[in-house]
Amino acid sequence: MEHKNIKAWLYLLPALLFLGVFMVYPLIDVFIYSFEESYNFASQTYTGTGSYNYSYVLRDPYFLQALKNTFLLVVITVPVSTGLALLISVGLSSIKPLRQLYQTVFFLPYVTNTLAVGLVFMILFKRTPYTDGFVNLMLSWFGAGPIDFIDGSYAAKMFVMCLYTIWIVMPFKILILTSALASVNQTYYNAARVDGTPAIRVFFRITLPMISPTLVYLVITGFIGAFKAYSDEVALFGTDLNAAGMNTIVGYVYDMLYGNSGGYPSYASAAAILLFAIVLTITCINLLVSRKHVHYIS
Amino acid sequence: MEKEKNFKLKPLTYVFLTLWALIVLFPFYWMVLTSVKGYGAYNSEYIPKLYTLSPTLQNYADAFTAVPLARYFVNTVFFTVATTLIMLAVTILAAYAFARLDFRGKNLVFVLFLSLMMIPNELVIITNYVTVTNLDLRNTFTGLILPSVTSVFYIYLLKENFEQVPDQLYYAAKVDGTSDLKYLFKVMIPICKPTIVTITILKAIECWNSYVWPRLVTDDENYFLVSNGIQSIRENGFGRENIPAMMAAVVVISLPLILLFLVFRHMIMAGVSRGGTKG
Numbered sequence: 001m002e003h004k005n006i007k008a009w010l011y012l013l014p015a016l017l018f019l020g021v022f023m024v025y026p027l028i029d030v031f032i033y034s035f036e037e038s039y040n041f042a043s044q045t046y047t048g049t050g051s052y053n054y055s056y057v058l059r060d061p062y063f064l065q066a067l068k069n070t071f072l073l074v075v076i077t078v079p080v081s082t083g084l085a086l087l088i089s090v091g092l093s094s095i096k097p098l099r100q101l102y103q104t105v106f107f108l109p110y111v112t113n114t115l116a117v118g119l120v121f122m123i124l125f126k127r128t129p130y131t132d133g134f135v136n137l138m139l140s141w142f143g144a145g146p147i148d149f150i151d152g153s154y155a156a157k158m159f160v161m162c163l164y165t166i167w168i169v170m171p172f173k174i175l176i177l178t179s180a181l182a183s184v185n186q187t188y189y190n191a192a193r194v195d196g197t198p199a200i201r202v203f204f205r206i207t208l209p210m211i212s213p214t215l216v217y218l219v220i221t222g223f224i225g226a227f228k229a230y231s232d233e234v235a236l237f238g239t240d241l242n243a244a245g246m247n248t249i250v251g252y253v254y255d256m257l258y259g260n261s262g263g264y265p266s267y268a269s270a271a272a273i274l275l276f277a278i279v280l281t282i283t284c285i286n287l288l289v290s291r292k293h294v295h296y297i298s
Numbered sequence: 299m300e301k302e303k304n305f306k307l308k309p310l311t312y313v314f315l316t317l318w319a320l321i322v323l324f325p326f327y328w329m330v331l332t333s334v335k336g337y338g339a340y341n342s343e344y345i346p347k348l349y350t351l352s353p354t355l356q357n358y359a360d361a362f363t364a365v366p367l368a369r370y371f372v373n374t375v376f377f378t379v380a381t382t383l384i385m386l387a388v389t390i391l392a393a394y395a396f397a398r399l400d401f402r403g404k405n406l407v408f409v410l411f412l413s414l415m416m417i418p419n420e421l422v423i424i425t426n427y428v429t430v431t432n433l434d435l436r437n438t439f440t441g442l443i444l445p446s447v448t449s450v451f452y453i454y455l456l457k458e459n460f461e462q463v464p465d466q467l468y469y470a471a472k473v474d475g476t477s478d479l480k481y482l483f484k485v486m487i488p489i490c491k492p493t494i495v496t497i498t499i500l501k502a503i504e505c506w507n508s509y510v511w512p513r514l515v516t517d518d519e520n521y522f523l524v525s526n527g528i529q530s531i532r533e534n535g536f537g538r539e540n541i542p543a544m545m546a547a548v549v550v551i552s553l554p555l556i557l558l559f560l561v562f563r564h565m566i567m568a569g570v571s572r573g574g575t576k577g
C-alpha cells in the first residue's frame with residue numbers, strides 16, 4: 001500500500017507542481033496583495049495593511065467607467081446573443097438540406113483569432129480621411145450616417161463592441177442549443193402532433209421547458225464570459241482602452257499591472273477580487289432564480 | 299393545414315439562416331478581398347468596392363518582409379506545440395492517477411482539483427506576472443509556456459474517459475506483470491484516443507489565440523506571438539494606412555486554425571459541446 005501511495009503521488013506530481021505554483025499560491029497571494037498598501041514592485045516593500053486599495057479602486061473614475069462599460073456589455077449581449085442563438089438553433093433543427101453547411105459556417109467565429117478578426121471589424125466600421133468604411137456605405141443606402149463607430153460617440157462605440165462580442169459568442173451558444181434541441185425526446189412532439197397542438201404552443205410548452213437547463217447554463221457562462229471581456233475591446237479600440245473610454249474591468253486590472261499606467265499590483269489585485277466577487281454574486285443569483293423556474297429531468 | 303404553414307415557414311427559415319451566415323462570412327470575405335487589393339487602389343476607393351478586378355499578392359510579400367510576421371508565426375507554432383505537449387503529459391499522468399490508482403486522500407485531492415476549476419485566470423495572473431518577472435523569465439519561452447500549461451478541466455474530462463475502460467483489462471495486464479506506465483501507454487491511451495485528440499485540439503486553439511499572458515510577459519518583438527504581433531502591426535507596423543498589408547497578415551494568422559477546423563470539424567464541435575468555453 002505504501003509503495004502504491006508513492007507511485008500515485010508521483011503520477012500526480014507534475015500537475016500538483018504546476019497548479020501549486022501557478023494557481024494555488026497566486027490565489028492566496030492576490031488576497032495578500034490586495035490588502036498591502038502602496039506595495040512597491042522593485043523593492044517588494046509596503047507601508048501598511050488595510051482596505052485602502054479597495055477604496056482607491058472604487059473611487060477611481062477609470063474603474064467606474066470600466067464597471068459601467070462591462071455592465072452595459074453584459075446586460076446587452078447576454079440576452080441578445082442567447083435569444084438570437086435560440087432562434088437560429090430552432091431554425092437549424094427544423095431544416096434537413098444544408099443543415100451541416102450552415103452549422104459549419106456558424107461555428108467559424110469560434111476558431112478565429114479575436115485580435116485578428118477584430119481588426120477587420122474595426123476597418124469595416126472606421127471612418128478615415130480616405131473612406132467612410134463599408135458600414136457607413138450601407139448606412140448611406142438608407143440615407144443615414146455617416147457615423148464614426150471607432151472614435152465617435154459613446155453609443156456608437158458601445159454598439160460596435162456589443163456587436164462584435166455577440167458575433168464572437170454566437171458559435172458556442174448555437175452549438176450547445178442545437179445539441180440540446182436534438183436531444184429532446186421525440187415522443188413529446190408526437191403526442192403534441194396527435195393532439196394537433198399549434199407549433200407556437202409546442203415551442204413554449206414542450207421545447208422551451210425541456211431545454212431550459214441548457215439555457216440557464218448558457219446564460220451563466222455568458223454572464224461570466226462577458227464580465228471577463230477584454231481582448232475584443234483591444235482588437236477594436238487599441239491597447240489604450242482608458243483613453244478610448246472603452247475599458248473593461250479586466251482591462252483595468254491589466255492596465256494597473258502593466259504598461260504605461262502599470263506598476264500597481266495592489267490596485268490590480270483589489271480590482272480582480274472585486275470582479276470575482278461580482279461574478280460570484282451574479283452566478284449565485286442566477287442559480288437561485290433559475291432553480292424556481294427550470295424544469296430538470298433526471 | 300400543416301403543409302400550408304410549412305410552405306410559408308420553410309423559406310423564411312432559410313432566409314433567416316442565410317442572413318446570419320452572411321453576417322458570419324462577410325468579415326472573412328472582406329479580409330481576403332482587402333488583402334488582394336493594391337495599396338493604391340484601396341486608398342483611392344472612397345466608396346469601398348465589393349470586388350476587385352486586379353488582385354495582387356504584393357500585400358502578402360509586404361506582410362512577410364516589412365514586419366517580422368514569419369517570426370511571430372514560428373514563435374506561435376513553437377509556443378502552441380510545446381504548451382500542448384507538456385499539458386498532455388501532465389494531464390494524462392494526473393488523470394491516470396485519479397482514475398486507476400488508489401492512494402490515501404484521493405477524494406479530497408480530487409475535490410480540491412475540481413474547486414480550482416472555478417478560479418478565473420484574472421485572479422491568478424497578477425501573481426504569476428510578478429513571479430515570472432522576479433525569476434527573470436520575461437521575454438523567454440519558459441515564462442510564456444509554464445503558466446499556460448495547466449488545465450484542470452482537461453484532467454477531469456480525461457479522468458472520466460479513463461474510468462470507462464473496463465477494470466478487467468487492468469487486472470489482466472497486472473497478472474501478466476505489465477507495469478502501470480506500460481499499461482497506460484499500450485491500453486489506456488489508445489482506447490481514449492478520441493478524448494485525447496479533442497483536448498489537444500482545444501488546447502491548441504486556445505494557445506494560438508492567447509493574447510493576455512503573452513502581452514504581459516513579452517515586450518521584445520522577438521518573442522511576440524501572432525496576437526501581439528497583429529496588435530503591434532496595427533499600432534506601428536506598416537504605417538497605419540497600409541490596411542491591405544494588415545489584412546494580408548490577418549489572413550495568414552487566421553488560416554491555420556480555419557484549416558484545422560475544416561479538417562477536424564466533427565471532433566472540434568463535439569469537443570466544444572462537451573464543455574469547452576472560449577478562453
